[in-house]
Amino acid sequence: MSKLPDKARCHALYRQMLRIRRFEERCGELYKQQKIRGFLHLYIGEEAIATGVIGRLEARDVISATYREHGHALVRGVSMRAIMAEMYGKVAGCSRGRGGSMHLFDVQHGFLGGHAIVGAGLPIAVGLAMARKRLDQGAISVCFFGEGAAAEGEFHEALNLAALWELPVLFVCENNGYAMGTALARSESQTDIHLKAQAYRIRAEVVDGMDVLAVDEAAERAINAIRADLKPYFLECRTYRFRPHSMFDPELYREQAEVSEWKKKDPLLTFRTQCGKAGLLDETAVQAMEQEIGTEIEDAVQFSEQAEWEAESDLLKDVYSPRGAP
Amino acid sequence: MSRTISYREALRDAHFQALSEDPRVFLVGEDVNCYGGTYAVSKGLADHFGADRVIDAPLSESGFVGAGIGAAMGGLRPIVEVMTVNFSLLALDQIVNAAATLRHMSGGQISVPLVIRMAMGAGRQLAAQHSHSLEGWYAHVPGLRVIAPATVADARGMLLTALADPDPVIIFEHVGLLALTDELPENAGAVEIDKAAVRREGSDVSLITWGGNLPKALEAAKQLEAASISAEVLDLRTLRPLDDAAIVATVSKTHRAVVIDEMWKTGSFAAEVCTRIVEQAFFELDAPLRRVCSAEVPIPYARHMELAALPSVARIVQAATEITRHE
Ligand SMILES: Cc1ncc(C[n+]2csc(CCOP(=O)(O)OP(=O)(O)O)c2C)c(N)n1
């Protein structure tokens, strides 16, 4: 187990994970009430990864992720109101209600999706790194994706391009063991995903994705290395999703015992225990966080309830730019 | 001052100008650097601009088209060359699911100022995997702009305008046009890419086409003139967005139309053009519409069979004559 940082930082890490957890629990309820529609993929169980990695980024770095990206957007600083309103389909949403849960965007925060084609975000992240390298040396492009992407050609093409062209990309594989109902061993001949990255001569390591400090340290190491030589780095974070793949998943492919076993490694639980033992996080502090976060969430829900629907007359907006300069 | 240059040289000149004028512009694609471009369009550019601006890509169509999208989102102005439209099918995901959607999915926050160029078309005995015409598939997709330069001036000018466009533009370069020559003014440059162009005035029948079939339509018009049929030739130039006004105008003038398209007839882009005519100018028509398209067969290798599969001057003349001598 990693050495604990100071109290303020422990609080910040825990708070961020708790914020994702509570936000998504609320999203699950709102989905059942049919306030949120479409597909909804919860990140619950995997919070340590977004928290650890994104906490180490600078404002000039850019992020792309998958459809399981609410947590990433929250940690990056995208407003909770704008995320919630997006899920409601309101025009006040961060993608003006055109994207929904799977397509969160916020250019101001360098949060560039929200990509729902498995594997497709990787080549785009490579291109973003080309742009970062040419326009702002030292800035990096971070790409989050599931282990399912490793079976796609776009994964391999992107890794090769990033290594060949020496681009500052941080690849973060969130290996939760399943792609929908397909267990990793049922889809990959080589289940150690980081070895695939090494085959492209990319520095790669395995990280305990349930341990926020392990992720935080690995991210710091990776990001420093990338900024130093502008070459890619790959983190395979081993994790587990506690919830079904989406809200339509009867979970026929795994035993509840397996879920329970992994829940013992719940990143919030383990970190809280560790901090508690060291006297860095007590019940009062956690209660205060719960209170604040609860208030923030209810505010986001209220905001989204009251927000306007976009006028239907705007239907064709934002397919093309207003001609002229971008 | 003017000079005679080929369509291929016009494309190269346009790249030269774009790379010279804007440091954000770069060209990436298979064999664009060391090999000089599959169709020699980029020959010599690497010597001048270096490997950072003229980038050889591995055989990863989805990978480098996707990288082009990311680079465009990130503030650069990539020109991605895909060897032929056939190979672009390996990058369909990036073009259709990402380039075309990102502006909309992000609520207008993201621009993808990307230019994708691809060679296309039959006529060189390259058989069924190197001869496709699929521009209508791309023209189907909102979020893309699809253009098809058919003249040397458009080859010279359309790329520059496409690069200035904040949205993804796909340029189809028919391989049959590369050797075409024309006189261009020394200062030829950007041209607008919103409007169709009447390439020949006429009064009896409209021959509507674009890209690689424009020379065939012009030749057909010449032959029709000898038979006292006055054909107007409309070059659509841009397939999306389509210049409806120009289509309606020519049909309202001639009251007859033949649409020439190298795609297979079923689901061809010609079908879209005909439908627009029926929707918007039905009462202007004095005769049934006709389409001259490719035969419903993968493009064969043998020369005579390939030619038999493609739109030809003779078939255009025949179709135009039949509907003009209709009454
Ligand atoms: C190209 C593509 N194929 C199939 C799907 C349907 N699909 C959505 S998520 C998913 C599983 C992806 O698993 P993984 O990459 O491990 O990510 P996770 O959901 O576990 O976070 C599948 C098959 C898709 N979105 N894109």
Ligand SMILES: [Mg+2]
């Ligand atoms: Mg997975």
